[in-house]
Amino acid sequence: MSTLLLAADAAAPTASGGRLVAAALIGIAVLVVLITRFKIHPFLGLTIGSLVVAGIAGMPLADSVTSFTKGFGSTAASVGTLIALGAMFGKLLADSGGADRIVDTLVGRSSPRTLPWAMAAVGALIGLPMFFEIGLVLLMPVIFLVARRSGLSLIRVGIPALAGLSAMHGLVPPHPGPLVAIDALGANLGITLLFGVIVAVPTVAIAGPLFARYAARWVDVPPPALFEPDESDEPTSGGGTTTRTEVRRPTFATTLATVLLPVVLMMGKALADIFLPGDTPIRGVLDFVGTPLIALLLAVLVGMVTLGRGMGLAGVGRSVETALPPIAGILLIVSAGGGFKQVLVDTQIGGLIAGWVAGSGVSVLLLAWGVAVLIRLATGSATVATVTASGILAPLVSTLDPATTSLLVLAIGAGSVFFSHVNDAGFWLVKEYFGLTVGQNLKTWSVMETLISVAGLVFVLLLGLIV
Numbered sequence: 001m002s003t004l005l006l007a008a009d010a011a012a013p014t015a016s017g018g019r020l021v022a023a024a025l026i027g028i029a030v031l032v033v034l035i036t037r038f039k040i041h042p043f044l045g046l047t048i049g050s051l052v053v054a055g056i057a058g059m060p061l062a063d064s065v066t067s068f069t070k071g072f073g074s075t076a077a078s079v080g081t082l083i084a085l086g087a088m089f090g091k092l093l094a095d096s097g098g099a100d101r102i103v104d105t106l107v108g109r110s111s112p113r114t115l116p117w118a119m120a121a122v123g124a125l126i127g128l129p130m131f132f133e134i135g136l137v138l139l140m141p142v143i144f145l146v147a148r149r150s151g152l153s154l155i156r157v158g159i160p161a162l163a164g165l166s167a168m169h170g171l172v173p174p175h176p177g178p179l180v181a182i183d184a185l186g187a188n189l190g191i192t193l194l195f196g197v198i199v200a201v202p203t204v205a206i207a208g209p210l211f212a213r214y215a216a217r218w219v220d221v222p223p224p225a226l227f228e229p230d231e232s233d234e235p236t237s238g239g240g241t242t243t244r245t246e247v248r249r250p251t252f253a254t255t256l257a258t259v260l261l262p263v264v265l266m267m268g269k270a271l272a273d274i275f276l277p278g279d280t281p282i283r284g285v286l287d288f289v290g291t292p293l294i295a296l297l298l299a300v301l302v303g304m305v306t307l308g309r310g311m312g313l314a315g316v317g318r319s320v321e322t323a324l325p326p327i328a329g330i331l332l333i334v335s336a337g338g339g340f341k342q343v344l345v346d347t348q349i350g351g352l353i354a355g356w357v358a359g360s361g362v363s364v365l366l367l368a369w370g371v372a373v374l375i376r377l378a379t380g381s382a383t384v385a386t387v388t389a390s391g392i393l394a395p396l397v398s399t400l401d402p403a404t405t406s407l408l409v410l411a412i413g414a415g416s417v418f419f420s421h422v423n424d425a426g427f428w429l430v431k432e433y434f435g436l437t438v439g440q441n442l443k444t445w446s447v448m449e450t451l452i453s454v455a456g457l458v459f460v461l462l463l464g465l466i467v
Contacts, residue, residue, distance in 0.1 A: 021352070027049045030052045095315070119208075153221070156212050156213070167452050171410055177413055181386050184338070187406045196410055365460055371412075380427075383416075417452050
């Protein structure tokens, strides 16, 4: 708390408390209306919302621009590079056939009873290094093929895979949302990654295979006539087919080791920080290779060799190059979110809210989840919900220990996926792929997202009692 008070003294609020609260509420309202009513791109919405907040809070116009660009630049430098490397790695995994190898191996060894659990594992594993949309497009042909061959309902097979993807997207770095929250709150990435996996595993089990058993009774639909390969062919990430002789796919063991490499390196750093003295050489090495930038860079370089062995140098080059254009919008949204956060910090709105929360007795984890839920429901964007909630709650971090700060990141992440509905692009993506009506999609996909959010919060709160 003393740190928070010192910070407040060093930078006085730009206006009275009532005016600052009005600035925050109106700024967020403008952001929500621009995105939902006028369909403005979130990058523009966040930029305009930041200037509105600064103007109402009494910040000079020149200072508001400086504040926004400072937050934009620092976020792009710290988070943008990680998102770019993650996209490259995910594209290599898809183009090399490594993702298909994981799916084929796990599904091929499963019985009809264990198949939904295998699909949840596939979704989580594929979702670990990939953005949700990329993983969804990649898995769709596999989900359809598995449903046809097994005779199980499309919902029984598909919901577990989607739960694995979505839980990883909201709770586990290196996805954009958790990375932004980690950067904004100054959380330890290794600890957050470890806690995220601990929370994600039971959350996926509840929202995936267990829920799918009931969802398949409510909505029983056959797989649509999409991605029907010839007998000699197999599905690819682009939705077409490729013969087995065209690309020499990496083995399951090689693919799995490559996918888990950055996770192991970052967790190794976290464990070293906890258990090893700071002056030991091994601690220095683990701290270096476990730094997110280095861990993901090594994963990409190793993946270019292990995953790209059957693609040739030209194929690897094309895969890495084509990974970047699709994430341009994500990079801009995330960076603009950093600018929005910086404006909240520089106007001292966040400090004011932090002071109220500190004296209210409300659980900071529950508050973080609730703020993220409200923004998610209003905007439909998990990323916007994460970056906005992180900016509002950033001043609280000075009163928290590292473990609680990491749990704060996860609480925000859980809230950011609450009840996907008609203002969420993911809602329509799932609806169209699965051939569902709006009502059917609400009963399945939307309820699944809500279960991930609520179960994630429960496990975060339980973990908070232990650590």
